[in-house]
Amino acid sequence: MKKYNKIVLSCLSILFLAACSSDFLDYEPTGVLTSESVATAENAEALVTAAYAAIGNDEMVGPITNQWVYGSVRSDDAYKGGGGRGDVDVIDRYEQYNTTIADFGDWMLPRTWTNHYKAISRANFALSVVNGLSEAEFPKKKTRQAELRFLRAHSHFMLKLLFNKVPFITEDLTKEQILKTSNDLTSDQLWDKIAEDFLFAFNNLEQAQEQVGRADKNAAAAYLAKLRLYQAYQQDDRHQVTSINSARLLEVITYADAVTGDLETDFGKNFLDGNDNGQESIWAVQFSINDGTNVGRVSYVTGLNSPHGTPLYGCCGFHLASQNMVNAFKTDAAGLPMFDTFNNSDIYNSVDSNGNAPLASGVTLDPRIDHTVGIPGRPFKYKNTLKDAGDMIYKFSWARDPGVYGYFGNMKEQQSPDCACYVKNGPFIGTSKNVDFIRYADVLLFKAEALIQLNRQEEARPIINRIRARAAASAAMPLAAGASNVYKISTYDVAFPSKEYAMKALMFERRLEFGMEGPRFFDLVRWGIAEPVLNAYLTKEKTKRDFLSNAKFTAGRDEYYPIPQREINFTAGLYKQNPGYL
Numbered sequence: 257m258k259k260y261n262k263i264v265l266s267c268l269s270i271l272f273l274a275a276c277s278s279d280f281l282d283y284e285p286t287g288v289l290t291s292e293s294v295a296t297a298e299n300a301e302a303l304v305t306a307a308y309a310a311i312g313n314d315e316m317v318g319p320i321t322n323q324w325v326y327g328s329v330r331s332d333d334a335y336k337g338g339g340g341r342g343d344v345d346v347i348d349r350y351e352q353y354n355t356t357i358a359d360f361g362d363w364m365l366p367r368t369w370t371n372h373y374k375a376i377s378r379a380n381f382a383l384s385v386v387n388g389l390s391e392a393e394f395p396k397k398k399t400r401q402a403e404l405r406f407l408r409a410h411s412h413f414m415l416k417l418l419f420n421k422v423p424f425i426t427e428d429l430t431k432e433q434i435l436k437t438s439n440d441l442t443s444d445q446l447w448d449k450i451a452e453d454f455l456f457a458f459n460n461l462e463q464a465q466e467q468v469g470r471a472d473k474n475a476a477a478a479y480l481a482k483l484r485l486y487q488a489y490q491q492d493d494r495h496q497v498t499s500i501n502s503a504r505l506l507e508v509i510t511y512a513d514a515v516t517g518d519l520e521t522d523f524g525k526n527f528l529d530g531n532d533n534g535q536e537s538i539w540a541v542q543f544s545i546n547d548g549t550n551v552g553r554v555s556y557v558t559g560l561n562s563p564h565g566t567p568l569y570g571c572c573g574f575h576l577a578s579q580n581m582v583n584a585f586k587t588d589a590a591g592l593p594m595f596d597t598f599n600n601s602d603i604y605n606s607v608d609s610n611g612n613a614p615l616a617s618g619v620t621l622d623p624r625i626d627h628t629v630g631i632p633g634r635p636f637k638y639k640n641t642l643k644d645a646g647d648m649i650y651k652f653s654w655a656r657d658p659g660v661y662g663y664f665g666n667m668k669e670q671q672s673p674d675c676a677c678y679v680k681n682g683p684f685i686g687t688s689k690n691v692d693f694i695r696y697a698d699v700l701l702f703k704a705e706a707l708i709q710l711n712r713q714e715e716a717r718p719i720i721n722r723i724r725a726r727a728a729a730s731a732a733m734p735l736a737a738g739a740s741n742v743y744k745i746s747t748y749d750v751a752f753p754s755k756e757y758a759m760k761a762l763m764f765e766r767r768l769e770f771g772m773e774g775p776r777f778f779d780l781v782r783w784g785i786a787e788p789v790l791n792a793y794l795t796k797e798k799t800k801r802d803f804l805s806n807a808k809f810t811a812g813r814d815e816y817y818p819i820p821q822r823e824i825n826f827t828a829g830l831y832k833q834n835p836g837y838l
Contacts, residue, residue, distance in 0.1 A: 294385055295385055295388050295389060296389075296393075297389065297393055297394040299385065300382065300385050300386050300389060300394055300400065301396075301400075303378070303381060303382035303385055303386075304382050304386070304400050304403060304404060306378050306382065307375070307378040307379040307382045307403075307404055307407050308403075308407065308469070308470075308542075309378075309553075310374055310375035310378040310379070310407075311375055311407060311410065311411070311541050312541040312542065312543060312553070312555065312691075313371060313374065313375070314368075314371050314557050315367070315371075315556065315557065316556055316557060316558075316559045316560050316684070317344075317363045317364060317367060318363075318364065318367025318368050318370070318371045319364075319368060319557050320368055320371045320372055320375070320411075320414065320557075321541050321555065321557050321691040321693075322555075322557045322558055322669065322691055322774060323773075323774025323775070323777075323778075324558060324561065324574075324575045324666075324669070324772070324774055325347055325350065325364065326350070326368075326418060326774070326777065326817070327774035327775055327776055327777040327778055328575065328772050328773070328774050328776060328777070329347060329350065329351050329575065330350055330351065330777040331776035331777040331780060331790070332578060332580050332581065332776070332789065332790060332793035332797075333577070333578060333580075333581045333767075333771055333772050333776045334575055334576060334577055334578055334581065334666070334772055335351065335575075335576045335577075335578055335661045335662070335801065335803075336348055336351050336574060336575070336576075336661070337561075337573050337574040337575055337576040337656065337657070337661045338560065338572055338573055338574045338656065338657070338661075339572070339573070339656055339657055340657055340660055341660070341803055343572070344363070344560070344574070346363050346364050346365075347364065347574075348803075350364075350817075351804075351807065352804070352806065352807040353790075353807060353808060353809050353810060353814045354806075354807075355814075355817065355818060355837070356813075356836070356837055356838050357818075357821075357837070357838055358818035358819060358820060358821035358824070358833065358837050358838065359818075359820055359821045359822060365418075365817055365818070365820060366820040366822060366823075368418070369415070369419070369820050369823065372411045372414055372415050373411070373415075373425070375407065375411045376408055376411045376412065376425055377425070379404045379405075379407045379408040379411070379427075380408065380425065380426065380427035381427070382400075382404050383401065383404045383405070383408075383427035384427045384428075386400050386401055386404065387401070387427065398460050399460065399461065399462075401456070401460070402456055402457040402459075402460035402461045402471070402476075403457070403461070403470060403471045405453040405454075405456045405457055406453065406454065406457035406461075406471035406475065406476055406479075407471065408426075408453055409450050409451075409453035409454045409457070409479065410479070410539075410693070412424060412446075412449075412450045412453075413450050413479065413482075413483060416446060416447070416450065417486075417778050418816065418817050419816055419817055419818075419819055419834070420443070420495070420815075420816040420834060421439045421440065421441070421446075421816075421819070421832065421834060422439050422446070422819075423437045423438060423439045423831070424437070424441065424446060424449045424450070425437065435827065435830075436830070438827075438830050438831065438832070439819065439830075439831045439832060440832060443487075443490075443491060444487065444490075447483060447486070447487040450483060451480065451483055451484070451487075454476050454479050454480050454483065455476075455480065457471060457473070457475075457476035458473055458476035458477055458480060458511075458514075461473040461476060463516065464516075468533045469533065469540075469542040471539070473514075474514075474515055474516055474517070474538060475538055475539040475694070477511045477512075477514040477515045478511070478512075478515045478538045478539060478694045478698070478699050479539065479694065480507070480511040481507075481508045481509075481511035481512040481515070481699060481702045481703070482694065482698070482702055484504045484505075484507040484508045484511065485504070485505070485508045485702050485705060485706060485782070486782055487501070487504050488500055488501045488502075488504035488505050488508065488706070488709070489782050489783065489784060491784075493835070494811070494812035494835060495781070495811070495812055495813075495815035495816065495835075496784060496811065496812070497782075497783070497784030500709055502709075502710060505706040505709050505710050506706075506710070508702055508703065508705075508706035509703055509706050509707065512699050512700075512702050512703035512706075513703070515538065515696070515699045517535055517536060517538055517696035517699065518535040518536065518696060519535075519536055519696055519697060519700075519722070519723075519726045520534060520535065520536045520726075521726075521729065522726075522729065522730045522732065522733060523623075523624060523627055523726060523727055523730035524627045524638065524730060524733045524734075526668075526692065526695060527627065527667070527668040527669075527689075528637075528671070528689075529671055529675050529676070529677040529687070529688070529689050532689065532690040533690065535696070536692075536695050536696045536697065537690065537692050537695060537696075538692075538693075538694040538695060538696055538698070538699065539692070539693045539694045540690040540691060540692045540693060541555075541690060541691045541693065542690055543555045543687070543688045543689065543690055543691070544688050545676070545677060545679065545687075545688035546676075552679070552688065553688070554677075554679050554686035554687055554688045555686055555687060555688070555689070555691060556681070556684060556685075556686040557691070558575070558669040558685075559681075559684035559685050559686055560572045560574040560575075560684070561573075561574045561575040561666055561669060561670075561685075562670060562685045563630065563636075563650070563654035563665055563670075564654060564655070564656035565651070565653040565654045565655065565656065566651070566653075566654050567645075567646075568642065568645050568646065568648070568673045569670075569673065569680075569685060570680055570682070570683040570684065570685060571683035571684060572656065572683065572684075573654075573655065573656030573657070573661075573665075575666045575669070575772070576655075576661050576662065576664050576665060576666065577628070577629040577630075577664035577665065577666060577771075577772060578664075578793075578797060579602055579605065579662065579664075579797065579800055579801075580599055580793055580796070580797055581628075581629070581664075581771060581772065582602075582603060582604055582625070582629055582631075582664055583598050583599050583601075583602060583603060584598050584599075584764075584767060584768065584771070585621050585622045585624065585625035585628075585629075585768065586598050586603060586619060586620070586621060586622075587620045587621060587622055587744050587745055587746075588620075589620075590746060591620065591744040591745045591746030592746060592748070593622070593761070593764045593765075593768070595760045595761075595764055599796060602800075603615060603616060603619055603621075604631050604632075604664070607632055607652050607663065610633070611632055611633070611651055611652040611653065612632050612633025612652075613631050613632040613633055613634075613652075613663070614633070615740075615741065615742070619742065620742045620743070620744035621741050621742065621743055621744070622727060622743070622745045622768055623727060623728070623730050623731040623734065623741070623743040623745065624727050624730065624768050624769070624771070625741070626667075626734035626739055626741060627667060627668065627730065627733075627734070628666075628667050628668060628771045628772055629664050629665065629666070629667055629771075629772075630650040630654070630664060630665025630666060630667050630670075631650060631664060631665075632650055632651055632652040632654075632655075632663055633649065633650070634649070634650050634734075634739060635648060635649060635650070635734065635737035635738050635739060636648050636649065636650040636665075636667070636670075637667065637670060637671065637672045638733040638734060638736065638737040639672060639737055640737055640738050642672065642673060642674055643674065645673055645674070648672070650665060660801070660802075660803050661801070661803070662800075662801065666772055667772075668772060668773060669772075670685075671687045671689055675687070677689050697723055697726075697769055697770075698770075700719050700722060700723060701719070701720070701723065701762065701765065701766055701769070703716075703719060704716035704719040704720055704762055705759075705762050707719075708755060708758045708759055708762055709759075711755055713752045713754075713755055713758035714751055714752065716752075716758060716762065717748050717751070717752055717758070720748065720761055720762060720765050721747035721748055723765055723769055724745060724746070724747050724748075724765070725747055727745055727768070727769070728743075728745045728746070728747075731743050748761060763779070763783065766779055767779075781815045781816075786809065786811070786814070786815055787809050787810075787811035787814075790809040791808065791809050794807050794808065794809070810836065812835055812836060813834070813835055813836025813837065814836075816834050817834075818833060818834055818837040819831055819832075819833050819834060819837075821833075
């Protein structure tokens with residue numbers, strides 16, 4: 257059972273200082289306390305802790321930690337799921353690329369925007385206090401400043417991925433100045449401002465901190481590698497990639513090499529309780545249970561996504577693997593991915609009289625499928641049975657609306673109901689399992705991608721092979737649970753024939769490694785291939801799933817989400833809407 261003795265959450269009433277206003281711009285509430293009135297070392301520490309807490313203060317309808325809505329369902333990885341298209345219909349609009357109107361009530365994007373800026377405001381308020389203390393008063397001043405700037409950069413980074421053009425808010429701005437801060441920075445300018453915060457963290461933090469969960473030099477290096485990789489793909493004002501900056505790619509390699517870590521021995525360990533803050537976790541939001549507080553601090557961000565038709569879980573059958581995602585795990589006779597032909601035929605596309613989905617003879621698979629997707633007849637979370645709770649075989653009956661969304665489930669974000677990390681609150685499921693923002697596998701593939709784009713693909717091949725070798729060694733848990741797949745996965749044992757082939761290998765590896773974790777949509781946008789890939793996916797998938805019949809990705813609009821209209825209204829039109837939205 258994870259305790260929160262790493263970063264204590266008892267922040268007194270100060271915890272709520274920077275987020276008690278309904279508008280993120282009111283980041284220093286009047287009539288409560290000012291930065292001057294709380295300027296003590298003790299209060300500064302509490303405010304830093306409050307800023308950490310804000311990184312995980314999301315909800316099912318305003319997610320900021322898990323990108324299942326914005327990065328997985330929005331891509332070719334997954335369907336919305338739930339009880340039909342009208343169930344949380346705003347996600348259906350995202351899935352259909354039908355978001356021409358900037359706001360749909362107060363759900364999802366507007367709340368996500370607000371939750372990120374609440375986190376930024378907490379970091380800024382804490383910075384305003386810490387900045388005013390001397391090092392004699394607060395010996396950890398430089399370290400805490402670096403942590404807070406890291407946290408602020410993290411939130412701005414996430415906003416940039418989602419909305420592209422966002423205001424960059426710092427602690428030295430007055431309310432009046434914030435109201436005049438627009439979102440019209442160029443993409444490079446915004447990336448560089450975010451990078452300045454990460455660089456400050458990189459230059460002022462130790463490689464690792466004594467308290468696990470705090471930002472450190474390692475996490476800052478990983479984020480700088482990620483940021484410079486995104487920045488390297490230069491886009492025009494219609495979001496189309498026009499060039500790739502080699503100098504930025506060299507920075508990716510430099511920062512990736514500065515990261516220390518290792519892969520977990522088994523891929524599945526990344527998604528099981530008991531492995532938080534392990535050797536592969538570079539930066540994660542911390543959750544806890546039985547931590548001395550009344551209710552603990554568990555995550556409900558995926559609370560809608562557990563299997564529906566079983567008392568083991570509860571509700572509501574959202575976030576279901578697409579047929580395309582399932583097909584992607586097929587391997588060829590050599591045990592390699594089928595880049596161009598994986599979707600020519602479907603696997604697990606029928607259910608027998610026992611409610612199981614058999615695998616056709618001769619099909620071989622990457623074992624990561626059984627760590628990623630729930631399939632009828634397959635053990636769920638590596639278990640056949642669960643004491644006092646019945647059968648843990650994933651069943652066709654667990655699918656809430658198979659006539660619309662099929663019957664595949666999600667695996668990575670679920671925990672077994674007998675886990676000490678597990679909480680059932682009415683129909684909704686919460687867990688204390690951390691949410692990883694960056695794994696070491698990410699860092700390895702950031703470097704491999706940069707090397708390939710620099711025409712150094714033979715240096716990238718052993719990195720990709722390292723990921724695949726770990727995948728090959730990750731068959732024990734599903735097999736021990738009674739899986740009967742024919743796993744066949746191998747490494748690339750001869751030189752990549754071309755840069756283009758190497759990029760295909762890299763792109764496919766990222767999809768298999770991070771399937772249904774959320775980065776897929778953002779990867780496609782970064783590479784400049786979102787429109788052709790997603791429209792090809794829809795053309796084929798809509799022949800299997802009628803609900804996608806009118807879905808279409810529009811280049812120059814759908815790469816980013818609309819700026820919430822209420823924010824544009826609040827600033828009297830100072831914020832400019834992204835192209836293509838009303």
